[in-house]
Amino acid sequence: MKYIWSTLLVLLSVVSYGQKKAIKWYTFEEAEALMKTHPKLILVDIYTNWCTWCKKMDRDIYSHPEVIDYINEHYYPVKFNAEQPRPVTFNGITYNVTKRKGRSFNEMTLYLTNGQVSYPTTVIFEKGLAQPYPYGGYLELYQMESLLVYYAEHYKGDKSDMNTFARNYKFRWSRE
Template structure:
């Protein structure tokens, strides 16, 4: 009987974990995005944030948890979170070594939150600076896709 109860608890936990993954944006590293765009080209959404940024935290709490935002971003973009002050985690991008701080500088990000949109060739095409409510965020992304998708 204990084994059955344990198995049921495990199954419920696994189901909740699977649902949680569907109910959140799939964040990737730059390395993962490079591989993924080679297999299935999509535009890239880079969320450039800092730990001290209150509006960044509000984006995480309000906008990035909205089901419309989650569905739209996961379907149309590869999403990357980039801490603009991180100097520790290093990664390679287009043959150069970066950390969060040097990459944010390379992308010319000067305010937070800021969303850098890159095409499938990993070239920056525009930025969406500042906090955005869910509906505004989705409509901004839709406009971008209509104008820049190839």
């Protein structure tokens, strides 16, 4: 019996060791519900299925171990396909699907990007969900680190000091 338990314990540790860490992505609805009981910042990754830079960001940035740990600890991350075919309700407003220049997209994309649509776009919502702060384009690891740390640890309701923070920030994540 002792042999069986020992073998089982070894197998479980090998299986859990082999599992890759990943960001725990939520829907807008899930993130909003979680905010009511345990407020955190919300990070939104806006992407499309055809976007090459979005895929590169998934592969290089959102799979980085320190990015994964930091986002899972400090944010409710939402992965949002801008061209998804169904309405989304967030913060009491329903955003529908519409067409623009021959492409279907969810109107929430315009709201999240302040009308400056590009893919990928990383959006940060403060805990009160008052205003989205979009950052368009591919973000390098050092840019993502300073952005995440700024909002989670230094932001005080005025993002005017973001550039100063980013210039003076001492990076601590490995550059794998």
